[in-house]
Amino acid sequence: MTYRRITFVSAIVVAAMGLVAALAVQRLPPGTRLPIHWNAAGQADGFAEASRALFMPVAIAGVVSLLLAILPRIEPMQHRLEQSxxxxxxxxxxxxxxxxxxxxVIAAPAFGLWLPAALPLAAGGVLLIVIGNALPKSRPGFFVGIRTPWTLTDPENWIATHRFGARTMILGGAMLVGAALxxxxxxxxxxxVxxxxAVAVIPPLIFSWWFWHRRKARM
Structure with missing residues (x-):
């Protein structure tokens, strides 16, 4: 199983982000500081010099893409990763x-645009909803899914937990989108937020233990 297409697309996206960052730096006056962190209320609470702020997402995207391209090659349970x-x-x-x-969002001011500060928060909520929708399609593995001692040792627990976790993750994502809007x-x-x-993360962990405990009591 390979991920050549998405790896190639990721490389193009990271390069495009770098180009946007470079153009934005040239358009900003010296000493400009831009946001690099937003709190749970969606407000910018951390700032940095423009070049650092603009190239930080580029660097993170590059490292994340590289890591995600490598992980499938070192996954011990290759057949299950393919299912995921x-x-x-x-x-x-x-x-x-x-x-x-x-x-x-960070580069927008360099081009005369001002985007809502809560936009990254809304995007985080959408990301949870999208991942939640795909969650039931995974199978036990070391790098994908809700990995607890009970899901990793029991495929039925894994499937049940991920079906349940899909609902809580979608609900949690909707709450984040609502908080932003x-x-x-x-x-x-x-x-x-x-x-x-908490709704997205905690209930599936409890559910996986409960599912294991219920099955154990029936034996």
Whole structure:
């Protein structure tokens, strides 16, 4: 199983991001500082010198793409990773798309544009929804999916947990999108975001243990 096409596309995307960053740096006056971090309320709370801020998403996208291109080659359970290929490619493309959006948000002022600060938050929610939709298509492996001691040792637990986790991840993603779009106070937005992340992550972990415990009690 290879990922040559998405690796090639990723290389082109990273190069395009680098070009945008270089053009933006030339258009900004010396000493300009741009956002590099947003808090849970969707507000920029970290800034850096323009060149660092603009090339940081490029570097992250390059490292992430390289890592994702290497992982399939060292996966011990090759046949199962092949079964998880739809989820793997979806997560890869989704993370790359989100980094592209972050690059656009950071570079926008250099081109006379001002995008909503909550846009990366909304993109994070969409990413969770997309990954959640692909989650049931995965099978046990070391690098893909919800990996707990109970899912890794029982394919039935894995399938049940990922079907359940798909629902909670989609719900959590919807909560993040709602937090980004609704006209609410920053404190309420932050609580909504943290709640959405908790909904997406915690219930599947508990469910995998519960599924194992229920099966064990029936034996």
């Amino acid at each position: 290929a739809p989820l793997y490619r979806t997560a890869w493309a989704g993370v790359l798309a989100m980094l592209v959006l972050v690059e656009i 609704l006209p609410i106070e920053p404190a309420a937005r932050q609580a909504f 943290l709640g959405g992340i």
